[in-house]
Amino acid sequence: MRWFLWVDLDAYYVSCELRDRPDLLGRPVIVGPDPREGPSRGVVLSASYEARAQGVHSAMPVAQAGRLSPEATWIRPDHAKYERISEEVRALLRTKYPFLRPQSIDEVIVEFEAEAPEQVDSEARALQTMIGTRANLPASVGASTYRIVAKIASDRAKPAGVRVVPPAEVAAFLAPLPVRAIPGVGPKTEALLRDHQVETIGQMAPGLPPALRRMLGSFAREIVALARGQPVEVEPDEETGPRSRSVDRTFDEDVGNADELSSAAIELARLLGDSLEREGLMFRSVSVAVRWEDFQRVQRGRTLPAYQHGPAALQLVAPRLVRELWSEERRGRRRRARLVSVRAERLRPAPSGQRDLDDFARPPED
Ligand SMILES: [Mg+2]
8 A cells, every 4th residue: 555654844944943053952943034133024934842832933923923932042044054954854765765755845745655554653753763863853744545634644743743544544533623724724714614614624524515615616525525534636647756846935024026036936946956957857847836925825837848957947937937927916916925936847867868968959059
């Protein structure tokens, strides 16, 4: 049986900083612009569990966080460092697991063949120990034969836990959880469901009332199937190896202009292209996603005329796609962006020597 181990690094940005500052372990630490250095509209990027215990959470305005945790140590975000460590963790995992699917800067899915849930549990713990001892980072792992359930289980395992959900126990595991535990259910959908007396996932198992089904469209079918313990998952194509790779950036402050957003996309495209090139991977399509200030996420993709390697095509296409999303938004709600991500899809190994062949085949430049 194929299992998905959803690995999520705990309090990622803070944990990256604590590798360099072990003296701060066990203390409230906040990554974000320090509110004592002057007025800032910035938000908390990541807070240590000690700061969380005082009520601080990510995306909270820094001034409010400063009041809740006056003795916290503030650290300026260093995104290049977080990208580098993320790549380091993936390289470490690849030494043991050939099938990795990175999901974001601090999340990756590992595929694992096993029959007994106990075997999955000990594999998850071994993996967690490997990241803990070799990369010096805390991680939580959720495991299931369904990707979406593995994701939900990893959230429930936090911090530093392991949660294995066998196929027969999916519905029972999900039933008591609040609807917000489902990826894609945000505050608006939660409020909508609550208006119809639906607060837990289990309450959706019998089906949703017609009014809700109309409003939620196909998402209604998906969440009901999930509540019944039979999530509908879109299988990626069967070619082996990692199918796509993405990197993302959450801004310190929401971004309200196209240039800033598109230069972030160019920078992410460079990081992603470099890392794929180092690993000898080519890609066939590119997509970008933007999360607006109200957390709604939009995305846009393009298939390239041929397989590409290296950052050039990504750096060309990603900012274009971002600008398209941006101008669409300008015609409508004009929200600011809180996150941008760039994804390369349909990955495949570059044949050896491919790079040189392509370079020779390229027409001379004007
Ligand atoms: Mg995380």
